[in-house]
Amino acid sequence: MKKFKYIIIGNSAGAIGGVQGIRKVDQASEILIITSEPWETYSRPLISYWLQGKVKREKMHYRDPSFYKENNCRIRYNTSVEKINPQDQTMALADGEIIGYEKLLVATGSIPFVPPIKGLPKNLKESKSIFTFTTLADAIGVKKGLTNDARVVILGAGLIGLKAAEAMVNQCQSVTVVDLADRVLPSVLEDKSSDIVKKHLETQAVDFMLETSITEIRDKEVLLSNGKSLPYEILILAVGTKPQCTLIQEARGDIGRGIVTDHHQETTLKNIYAAGDCTQSLDISSETQKNLAILPNAFLQGEVAGMNMAGEEAVYDQAFPLNSVGFMGLYILSAGTYDGVAYETQTPEQYKKIFIKDNVLKGYIIIGDCMRGGIYTDLIREQTDLSTIDLKMLITSPQIMAFNQSSRKEKLAQSH
Amino acid sequence: MKRVYVNEEWCLGCHLCEIQCAFANSGEADMVKAFNNSEQKPLARITVEDGENDIHFAVSCRHCETPYCVKGCITGALTVNENGIVQIDDTRCVGCRTCILMCPYGCLTVGHNKTLLKCELCVENLGGEPSCVRRCPNNAIVFEDRDGGLL
Amino acid sequence: MAINFIHPEFEIIREEKRCIKCRACERQCANEVHSYDQEFDCMESDESKCVDCQRCVSLCPTRALKIRKTDNRYRENANWQQQAMEEIFRQADTGGVLLSSMGTPKDYPNYWDKILINASQVTNPPIDPLREPMETKVFLGKKLNKLEFDENGELLSEIPPQIELEMPIMFSAMSYGSISENAHKSLARAATELGTCYNTGEGGLNQDLYKYGANTIVQVASGRFGVHKDYLNAGAAIEIKMGQGAKPGIGGHLPGRKILEKVSRTRMIPVGVDAISPAPHHDIYSIEDLRQLIFSLKEATNYEKPVIVKIAAVHNVAAIASGIARSGADIIAIDGFRGGTGAAPTRIRDNVGIPIELALAAVDQRLRDEKIRNDVSIVIGGSIRSSADVVKAIALGADAVYIGTAALLALGCHLCRTCHTGKCNWGIATQREDLVKRLNPDIGAKRLANLVSAWNHEIMEMMGGMGINSIEALKGNRLMLRGIGMSAKELEIFGISHAGE
């Protein structure tokens, strides 16, 4: 049996973060990366850009191809892990091989949630017209069917659905987004901001059918809850994702809204760590446990996991939701929780809403000009006491000037 | 490592660092050409904030030890080079603004071609001292190693 | 008054093609000359406000700006020139005394430029200061006339209080209030780095600067602003200011608007109240009164500090200096009529006093004739413009020089001569906080130190050329000087031969 000091299951942001975290501490020991995909690491959010034609395939690398070699990583493509045995620190691969680990990072990510709809084909992967949209394989599939006269129906007005809509709207005859919710991006935005985004997308020829669901999928046609039907050549199912926790669950690790870890990203199973979309995190802005399936979070968790795996204590305790997304030239920054007193501003260039509770910035939404929005993010991240900050100035526009002199000095005259 | 630090005690708010930064990164040899000869004025990677009571200071990338922008970058366009300088590869940047979302200091800006711009300490265009530092009329911006703490 | 007779003195030439509308000129002009026109997307200028301080020109990143004297002239003639006419218009407008800043711009003879320095050739060798030691250390103060020894030949005598300088150049008195805190800081730090002294002027000593005391000369002037025991003991020496070259015979006036909180505390006067220095010290109406003040100050400082008496160069300066030398002073400072000022009545600045060169020559010779040259050191100031001026001054007999205007120039002053407006764009002659911060003492001190050490290098070069390797062998060494284009009388006063002799 082969044994590795470090094994990472997965090959995306959490896994790469894991490699970089390990390498901060241990530059020598080999790392084995196991991925079920056939590709070197690539940026999942870029699949819509690729589909849109804005990014070439070779620019989708999340890291340079030399990354593995430079970091002494061995990688096994197209390989699934069947089972983890935490007692003897081994795992069984799909081909039956057993390999041992000293430290294991599970960065299995999430998988699309496919709702049980009447008429849904049994083997979605072989469909030429019905797709989920989270992997490069999905995008490649979509692209094959995407023609100028294709009619596209997207189920789900979340981030994935709308990015898919953006990617295709100028390459096909029509895009219609169907969602049971009464607004777009329901998990990211609240009413007004959602409305701005919807209106913008409508001007860009994306059609919406909200408060509507698909009741049945037929060949080239879906039936809707309002009794109407929509023809399609391409149907995207983008109602959401769920954490891929199976391996840990079967190994009897704790699962909540994802794999449960401590601040060191260690699971309830000894020497097994988890990072990324597959995990549950404590959202510091709402103080609730969540599955925060966002890329920066995945990388940061992976990095902390990696450092701990290599023996250095590191802590990740600053998780909270945050998103930056653009649709057809309209950009949205959002972070935290929309709880507390809301301060709303609107200019021709920008809509902004800031939420403050207990003298702490809890969340914000910016649509349009989002320059320097990260200053707000940092206030959430650090849970900064706003009492020494010029709130009026801060609400008007994010700036260092809003801080008092000593924190300005700390920010600008000291190394970070 | 040597980083750009600012001292608001000496910043006059002349905004010349912005001009010099934009020029240095414009690729033009002549400032007049850089500003007056093209459709779009070149953009600065440094921003001067002007406050009340004549407080001014310039803000540019801190090249943080923990660069949230790099960690959050969805494409890998942002990297830390061997000298600790946070750099951006504009052939890989897709303009998603996650870095703007992540940066605690508000130091990234969107360029004319929609990719992000940030201070790279003038490594590409001058070497040695960053242009904002070199041209600051009052030493309000300095290029120093303060990793051991502020003197 | 309906018609404005005073026309803009300068024209602002902005090369539109080069202007990138960065608005640095607008932000940097305290006189509000420049402005941006949104509608036409261009910069505008109001020339009537321009004082030609060159701040905008210096900061314009594309060199799109230049300022030139207007060629618009009144109908002047050889007798009634532009300046005379304009001053009449001005007084007809205001009914007031004309005020000016900095040294006189009038074309009086400049004797430094009529004196040439010698160099060695075959009969003795020049000395290369890069290869051989070259000493510029100077001690200012009374010298012993007779050494006392005990029976074993051990010296009993002690050196009287002295100022020890690494080079014969000091920064002359400029008060906190007339110049900014940052200007003072720059001077203090530069003096410390150089091993020389700066001078507080009559405005007291800011508490933050006490740490530079070993390189500080504290001044006691007729207003006695900021004078107390700690102040007197804070410095390396005490200077009694009897007069100033730019305005002999009159006092000083710092307007209340320059007396802000910190200046007020330092001067020990209320905020916003005019600071008036009377023309005389009201406790000194004669030389014997001066002696009393000198010894009062010595008492207050335990006889540990040399006392300087500063006078303006006036007609009978030699006799006055002789009196001072006999009054217990350790050092005489003489300020020539080209010396600078923060503000002086124009007529006085331009017509009262004599050139420092003549005053120095007369005083040095007079004190030697009276055999009391050893009792005092002589420091001179009043438009020392270069190291050559320093060398000539030392060779004429000075122990050291004061530089004021040259130091201000090093700090960025462009001699626009509008110090009295308080809007110095270079952060020097102003108390406006946004302007004061324009002078970063890190830069200021460095520039001053650069200037003086450059001069000192040049002094060493010139000394080496003369075959002199220590500054004391240059002092009073008038044989190293020759006059050029001087009358026999002038040569006689200088005690030098004409070039070619």
Place this chain on the structure above:
Amino acid sequence: MLKKEGEIRIPSGCAISGIINRSGQCSINGSEIVKSISYMHDRSNGLGGGFAGYGIYPEYADQYAFHVFYDDMSAREETERYLDRTFEMVNLSRIPTRKHPRIKNEPQIWRYFVNPIFTVLQEDQDEIDEKKFIVETVFYINTYIKGAYIFSSGKNMGVFKAVGFPEDVGEFYRLEEYDGYSWTAHGRYPTNTPGWWGGAHPFALLDYSIVHNGEISSYDANRRFIEMFDYKCTLQTDTEVITYIIDYLNRKQGLNFEDIAKIIAAPFWEEIERLPEAEAKRIKLFRNTFASLLITGPFSIILGFDGGLMALNDRLKLRSMVVGEKDNIVYLASEECAIRGICPDIENVWAPQGGEPIIIRVGK
């Protein structure tokens, strides 16, 4: 017409030489020093040569020996009238010379052995400073009696000088007829004088005599300072001002020759800083008090005084000077040839450092 010494400052290059018998025996014949300086013929240009001998007048050892040049009879008559008033004239005579083809235009050269006479009034007021009195007499005659010039005024010593090469001057003055315990010699190379007998070296005042090679750049600083102390630099030569400085420091300030060397060729400040504290303090006080007596520019001097010689170079040693020893005799010269020429088996030859005084006192 060229100006002579006293009308203009005249720098000159030179040769110097000195011999002394440490025992104090007057064993050195005048011909020795003449021979020594003759080896450095090319360092002179015929415009001046001279000698000083110490211990040469044993029979008049207690009288001041005035050597005087007179341009004419009236100068001599006026001088003698002046001297008669305040001096007892023990002996007076022409100084013996011999005709020499290369020594021309000689003045009348007289020698007086004198004792000063003080009035009752002076003695009552306790103002008797004999040396001051001699100096004042010399200054008076040299300044105010036209055509008279006292060029030697010490006891049991004498200066012999003329326009010409030094070896010719030695022959002219018949120096082989004198024996002394020490001698100095000078060959002159002035650059802008027609040559004047009084301007030749050694320059002497009281027992001090100076031979000097060099051109001091501090001249006017030194002159203008020393003139504050009742000296009058009538000749405007380096030798003159150096002599006055030494007289001032030794006689008036009471400093020894070691200290004098530390004043006129002071150590550099950076050297002073390295000295022990007490020594540094002492030199700092010297440099402070006598700043204007620092002599810069090239010089090598041999100072003759009662009972010894001091040789000193400027602090950068811009002029040559070597010292040699053989038994009790010490030789000093600009060039080594001047020593080896008269003492082929010389031992222990060395070149002193700049500013390092070589002081030889007889009997010590």
